[in-house]
Amino acid sequence: MASLLEISDVSVRFGGLVAVDGVSLAVGAGEICALIGPNGAGKTTLFNAVSGNAAISSGRILLKGEPIHGLAPHQISAKGVRRTFQNGGLFAGLTALENVLVGLHAKVGSGFLGLLAGARASERAESSSTEQARALLDLMEVGHIADELASDLSGGQQRIVEIVRAIATEPPLLLLDEPAVGLAPHMREQLVRIIRRLAAEQGVGILLIEHAIELVMAVADRVVVLNYGRKVADAPPEQVRADKAVLEAYLGHA
Amino acid sequence: MTDAAPIANPTGKSGRSKPPAARQRRTLFWAVPLLLLPLPLFLDQYKQYVANLILVYVPVAVGFNIVIGNLGLLAFSNVAFFGIGAYASGVLALKLGWPWWTTILPAGLMGALAGCTASVPALRGVRLFYLAIMTLAFGELLRWVYIRWVPVTGGSFGMSVPQPSVLGWTLSTEGQKFYVFLVLAVLAVVLTDRILRSRFGRAFMAIKDNELAAAAMGIPTDRYILLAFAWSGFVVGIGGSMYAALVGHVTPVAFDLTELILEFAVVMVGGLGSLVGSVVGAAVITAAPEFFRGLPGAQELLFGVLIVLVILFLPRGLASLLARLHPIFVDRHYRD
Numbered sequence: 001m002a003s004l005l006e007i008s009d010v011s012v013r014f015g016g017l018v019a020v021d022g023v024s025l026a027v028g029a030g031e032i033c034a035l036i037g038p039n040g041a042g043k044t045t046l047f048n049a050v051s052g053n054a055a056i057s058s059g060r061i062l063l064k065g066e067p068i069h070g071l072a073p074h075q076i077s078a079k080g081v082r083r084t085f086q087n088g089g090l091f092a093g094l095t096a097l098e099n100v101l102v103g104l105h106a107k108v109g110s111g112f113l114g115l116l117a118g119a120r121a122s123e124r125a126e127s128s129s130t131e132q133a134r135a136l137l138d139l140m141e142v143g144h145i146a147d148e149l150a151s152d153l154s155g156g157q158q159r160i161v162e163i164v165r166a167i168a169t170e171p172p173l174l175l176l177d178e179p180a181v182g183l184a185p186h187m188r189e190q191l192v193r194i195i196r197r198l199a200a201e202q203g204v205g206i207l208l209i210e211h212a213i214e215l216v217m218a219v220a221d222r223v224v225v226l227n228y229g230r231k232v233a234d235a236p237p238e239q240v241r242a243d244k245a246v247l248e249a250y251l252g253h254a
Numbered sequence: 255m256t257d258a259a260p261i262a263n264p265t266g267k268s269g270r271s272k273p274p275a276a277r278q279r280r281t282l283f284w285a286v287p288l289l290l291l292p293l294p295l296f297l298d299q300y301k302q303y304v305a306n307l308i309l310v311y312v313p314v315a316v317g318f319n320i321v322i323g324n325l326g327l328l329a330f331s332n333v334a335f336f337g338i339g340a341y342a343s344g345v346l347a348l349k350l351g352w353p354w355w356t357t358i359l360p361a362g363l364m365g366a367l368a369g370c371t372a373s374v375p376a377l378r379g380v381r382l383f384y385l386a387i388m389t390l391a392f393g394e395l396l397r398w399v400y401i402r403w404v405p406v407t408g409g410s411f412g413m414s415v416p417q418p419s420v421l422g423w424t425l426s427t428e429g430q431k432f433y434v435f436l437v438l439a440v441l442a443v444v445l446t447d448r449i450l451r452s453r454f455g456r457a458f459m460a461i462k463d464n465e466l467a468a469a470a471m472g473i474p475t476d477r478y479i480l481l482a483f484a485w486s487g488f489v490v491g492i493g494g495s496m497y498a499a500l501v502g503h504v505t506p507v508a509f510d511l512t513e514l515i516l517e518f519a520v521v522m523v524g525g526l527g528s529l530v531g532s533v534v535g536a537a538v539i540t541a542a543p544e545f546f547r548g549l550p551g552a553q554e555l556l557f558g559v560l561i562v563l564v565i566l567f568l569p570r571g572l573a574s575l576l577a578r579l580h581p582i583f584v585d586r587h588y589r590d
Contacts, residue, residue, distance in 0.1 A: 051470060053466065053470075072469070072474075073466070073469040073470055074469045074470075074471075074472050074473055074474045074475065077469070077470055077471060077472035078472045082470070082471075083470050085466070085467060085470075089464055089466065089467035089470065090463075090464075090467070091459065091460045091463035091464055091467065091468075092463050092464075093459055093462070093463050094456065094459055094460065094463065098456055098459075101453065101456055102453075102456050102457070102460045102468070102471050102473070103471050105453050105456070105457060105471055105472055105473055106472045108452075108453040110452050110453055112449075112454060112481070115448050115449060115452050115454070116445050116448060116449070118448065122452070126451075126452055126453070129453075165471070169472070
């Protein structure tokens with residue numbers, strides 16, 4: 001049985017720089033896989049390769065056994081790979097609710113001509129999606145900020161809303177790029193809870209980049225460590241913690 | 255597993271009626287034109303002409319605002335769509351003898367075609383100042399065509415457009431034109447409002463805020479940029495057709511850079527990204543010079559000062575002032 005996401009021997013080069021160097025890893029449905037490593041190790045580049053924002057120079061990326069490398073980002077997204085962004089990717093001028101509605105974009109069944117004609121079906125599609133988006137925000141414990149502009153939200157709230165937006169279409173695979181950056185402790189707990197529920201209840205495969213090591217240890221089923229674009233470890237968290245190569249990656253040669 | 259509630263498939267009740275704001279907004283779209291119906295009884299021919307010109311600038315500003323305000327691209331091809339619409343109507347009416355009202359839709363479609371053409375640099379990834387200069391060049395290129403293609407356009411002297419008619423009725427007075435223009439202007443606003451409030455409008459604004467994230471949400475950004483330009487061109491092209499009917503004469507000079515700056519001022523003074531702003535801007539910028547008419551020489555100066563003051567104290571335009579007065583004017587969906 002093929003994994004949900006299979007990255008095999010993937011390299012990404014920018015000119016002479018090899019940002020990702022022959023990395024292979026797999027994420028199964030319902031599995032939480034953390035991607036860690038020092039700054040510049042190629043974690044975000046690997047994410048960009050999976051989401052179609054960076055071209056791979058060799059290797060293969062398969063989603064449910066089907067190659068997705070070479071597709072445009074919106075096509076990969078339509079196939080069920082959703083991501084969040086390291087620096088926050090919310091649409092600042094839209095409300096939290098509207099952000100989630102953009103996440104639902106493909107599922108809102110309103111047609112252009114139908115809208116122009118004021119067709120009931122189009123309007124109903126819009127309003128039922130609005131209901132769905134509101135319910136999602138409620139479920140993720142951020143329903144009270146639905147009508148706030150994204151730019152008015154706290155950093156933590158923005159992170160949560162971005163995750164809600166990403167999972168709105170029930171994607172099988174979720175890529176989270178440093179979701180815990182700048183989060184207050186209680187927001188971190190909420191985040192951990194959400195990530196666990198997504199994997200356990202929805203069977204979402206999650207690939208997670210994170211520097212907050214205690215969060216990684218708390219949620220990850222498996223930890224993959226990158227250093228200088230190469231994979232140096234791929235094991236359950238408690239093993240990785242004791243791994244010599246990992247210590248070297250973080251602390252330099254002893 | 256204790257929490258039984260599924261996460262991404264909430265059982266939200268569907269079909270709840272529209273929020274009151276949207277319904278109120280709709281009332282505004284129909285109430286304001288209704289209040290304007292008796293207007294021709296109070297205006298002389300010249301003032302009525304100015305009122306009609308305002309109605310011409312409503313679709314022109316609405317279309318421009320979609321691209322620069324909602325989609326957020328610095329594309330200055332608006333005057334090209336305006337000119338194409340005017341010439342399309344003029345040529346069809348003069349050369350082919352079509353009654354004016356049958357040229358409105360073709361003018362819009364020609365505008366949409368010009369919109370698609372003007373979107374090409376943006377689709378190739380050109381942005382900011384580079385896009386601005388390329389789209390400016392597009393407008394100037396079309397002006398060159400109007401001047402050189404003499405057999406069709408009449409060259410620098412332009413062409414006279416036959417008196418407009420609708421369903422066999424000739425619109426011989428400004429008051430008669432007013433009612434037809436009012437219908438067209440209202441349609442432009444109402445239809446554009448429907449688009450902006452839908453997933454299409456949200457896609458435009460998502461692209462404006464963060465193109466990468468929009469694509470990551472499955473939005474084919476190219477297709478939506480094309481759509482925004484096409485709709486913009488369609489609406490502005492219809493404005494061009496109205497202009498041809500109003501002025502009765504189409505010349506290249508009417509679609510030069512000065513005209514573009516005027517249209518830009520309409521959007522900026524009204525409110526970037528605001529539909530209400532497009533309407534208010536059209537009214538204020540078109541009517542203002544008339545108020546300064548009694549002060550020859552100072553006219554341009556006062557007009558300039560007015561624009562500067564509005565932008566200085568109301569960077570979100572006059573629409574933001576109205577929004578403070580009553581929530582019905584709030585363009586919640588079109589903020590920047």
